[in-house]
Amino acid sequence: MSIMNRPDHSRQQQTFTIQQALDLGVQHHTARDLSTAEGIYQQILKADPNQPDALHLLGVIAHQVGKSDVAEELITKALSIKPDWAEAHANLGNALMAQGKLDEAAASHRKALEIKPDFAEVHNNLGNALKELGRLEEAVASYRKAIAIKPGHLESHSNLGTALRDLGKLNEAEASHRKSLEIHSSFAAGHYNLHPFLLDPGNMEASIECMHKAVELDPESTNYRFYLGMLLDYSGKSRDAKTHFDLVENGARSGRAKLDAWRYIKSANDKIPPMVGSSFEGFKIGFDAAKSDGLVLEFGVRFGTTIRQIAAIANQEVHGFDSFEGLPDAWHNEPKGSYSTKGVIPSVQENVILHSGWFEDTLPDFINKHEAPVRFMNVDCDIYRSTKTVLDLLAKQIVAGTVISFDEYIGNETWRDDEFKAFQEAALQYGWNYEYLCFSFVSKQVVVRIN
Structure with missing residues (x-):
């Protein structure tokens, strides 16, 4: 079978076989001339609508230009024709990942690895999907597999460092990031x-x-x-x-928002509070300052990453609250239901008790049974309404000595409208005097003590 390609420099038509056209398309694709490559792949599909390589590569281009739903459709069709194709399963995983279809993305990457177990890049990409699913230990294992296969794989070292940081394994995380710079000092x-x-x-x-x-x-x-x-x-x-x-x-507006938050932090205390590089460090500072006995709580558990860190530090019973259905309202560009675990409850330590449901439904009954003051709580509600609900319901138990860690408090474009706003209103309404114990723009966290 042959197809007609564009005119050559002598303005005479050239006839290409499908394979020759594919090779030409890949040349343009590799040179990042996506428009020309796309045209060639489309010509191939006019000649043969079920040509799997053209379907796959056209899907790759769709993903590259941000049309990941189109990419999913094209690559899925290619795989229906040629199912045992590791690279196509891997690229389908990338397209699914871009759409937030994390479980499906992980499944596609696993399928690619069944076919090609030594595919280092796919072990890395599987790690990325698992990390986003909150399965950090599994993500770390995937990154380590990628590195074992390809020790110089820069991205895997970098991603491993980030996952280890999120696990609170800071020394190992630092070592991973240093290794990435040994590989490529201009990174x-x-x-x-x-x-x-x-x-x-x-x-x-x-x-x-x-x-x-x-x-x-x-x-x-x-x-x-x-x-x-x-x-x-x-x-x-x-x-x-x-x-x-x-x-x-x-x-960009995002940078101006960070700068606005920095100027606020500078002016909020008599002295600028310590700057930390991770939520785990913030939690340790918070617990060191939380001298009084009382409740340890988290609002916004999701995959359990931070509550596991808190439980390891607290040395007491910890209560976590989450609907596990995602955001109750739209949050700026995030639709209602974002960050859902689809009802999956995370695995946590024995000293953690989880309360599943919306805060306004679960917290009143909890308060009736637990009247002690709050010693420490982590507020990872993101949105104003949920944060306000928590602070209003617990107002009588938030007392001098209570320490509150807020995630997503600074650094977002809309930081003044979210957790920050809810706390500022509550502090004014309930007469709370407070000081910031530390902050982090990396984790968007502040830790506050009520005085």
């Missing part, structure tokens, strides 16, 4: 990923040096510029910080 994200592990309120120089390198390697990143400016400003080098902050001010 800007690697320098950014390393900087939180080097934060030291008494001496920020090592962390500042990391962010200087990140900015040198990617000077257009206003995100890197914000972090470098913040570290310089925190260290009293406000004139040096201004150069970077000016660029952030003229950049």
Whole structure:
């Protein structure tokens, strides 16, 4: 079978076989000339609508240009024709992942690995899906498999570091990020990923040096510029910080929101509170400050990642509350139901008791049975309404000495409308005096003590 391709330089038509056309399309595709490659693949499908390579590669292009639903359809059709195709299963997993279909993405990656067990990139991508599903230990295992197969796989080392950080294994996480920079010292994200592990309120120089390198390697990143400016400003080098902050001010709204939050944090206490690089460090500071006996609570459990960390620190009974059905309302660009576990309850330690349901339904009965003050609570509600519900219902039990960790408090574009707003209103309504014990723009966390 032959197809007609575009005219050559002599303006005479050339006839290509399907394989020749595929080879030409792949050449353009590899050169990132996606439009030309797409046209060639479409010509092939006109000649043979069930040509699996053209369907697959057209699906890959659809994913590359953000049309992952189209990619899913095309690659699924290719696999119906050629089912034992590791690369197509892997790319279908990528398309599903982009749509938030995490379980299906993981299944596609596992299918690819059944066919091709030594596919390092797919072990990495499976790790990404498992990480998003909150199955961090499994994600770590997948990243380690990728590294065992391909020790120089930069992305796997970087992703392993992030997963280990989320597990609270900070020394191992730092080592993974350092390894990524041994592999590729010009990896800007690697320098950014390393900087939180080097934060030291008494001496920020090592962390500042990391962010200087990140900015040198990617000077257009206003995100890197914000972090470098913040570290310089925190260290009293406000004139040096201004150069970077000016660029952030003229950049994307997300950067301006971070800068607004930083200026708020600077002014909120008499002294700028310590900066930490992970939620786990924030929890440790919070528990060290939570001297009084009382309840330990979490609102927004989802996959159980943070409640497991809290339970390991608390040395007492911990209560977690979540509907496990996702957000009760739309949250700006996130639709209602986002972050659902589809009713799946996470595995937690024996000292954790989970209460499934909406806060307004489960918390009143709990309060009737548990009248003790709150010692420590982690509020990971994201949205204003849910945070307000928690604070209003527990207001009488939030007393001097109560420590509250808020996730998603700073750093989002809409931070002033979410958990921050709910707490500020509650503090005014209930007369709470408070101080910030620490903050993190990496985890968007603040830890507050009621005084």
